[in-house]
Amino acid sequence: xxxxxxxxxxxxxxxxxxxQDDEAIAFRDINPQAPTHILIMPKSHxxxxxxxxxxxxxxxxxxxxxxxxxxxxxxxxxxxxxxxxGPESGxxxxxxxxxxxxxxxxxxxx
Ligand code: 5GP
Ligand code: ZN
Numbered sequence: 001x002x003x004x005x006x007x008x009x010x011x012x013x014x015x016x017x018x019x020q021d022d023e024a025i026a027f028r029d030i031n032p033q034a035p036t037h038i039l040i041m042p043k044s045h046x047x048x049x050x051x052x053x054x055x056x057x058x059x060x061x062x063x064x065x066x067x068x069x070x071x072x073x074x075x076x077x078x079x080x081x082x083x084x085x086g087p088e089s090g091x092x093x094x095x096x097x098x099x100x101x102x103x104x105x106x107x108x109x110x
Contacts, residue, residue: 001045005095009043018071023057024064026100035103036072036079040065046096048085065100074102 008015008027015027018038029037040061052058062081069079079102084091 003045003093003095005039005041005093005097006045019064019068024061026064026068029099034101034106036069036074036100038065038068038072038100039097040068040100041095041097047094048091048096049083050085052096061098065098068100069102072100072102077102078106080106 004013007013008017009025017025017027019026019040020043023043024040025043026038026040029039042057042061046052049058065081066075069075079100082099082101083097084099
């Protein structure tokens with residue numbers, strides 16, 4: 001499978017991993033858009049949020065994102081969780097992931 005995130009998960013490619021458990025992993029974005037920019041995702045290859053079947057998994061990923069926000073010190077300041085899905089969203093990597101962005105004032109969506 002030619003998926004960069006699967007290669008990071010398997011250890012074939014490097015990544016700055018900040019959390020993992022049996023089903024999920026989180027590592028820092030290689031091109032951070034904010035002082036805190038972490039990607040949280042399932043270890044299994046689900047191409048996008050549009051193809052999710054287990055919505056419990058999505059809740060657990062959000063729980064991890066919230067905990068990482070606290071650990072990064074942005075829990076009180078505020079942060080943004082983003083999930084891109086499909087071509088017009090700009091999704092680059094077709095392996096479901098949540099962006100955790102924080103540590104600066106984030107502009108309005110648009
Ligand atoms: P998307 O546009 O798919 O929602 O987000 C993909 C994100 O993955 C981008 O923010 C991009 O910087 C990040 N990314 C792409 N390739 C790599 C990589 O090899 N390692 C890491 N850590 N992040 C990556
Ligand atoms: Zn993958």
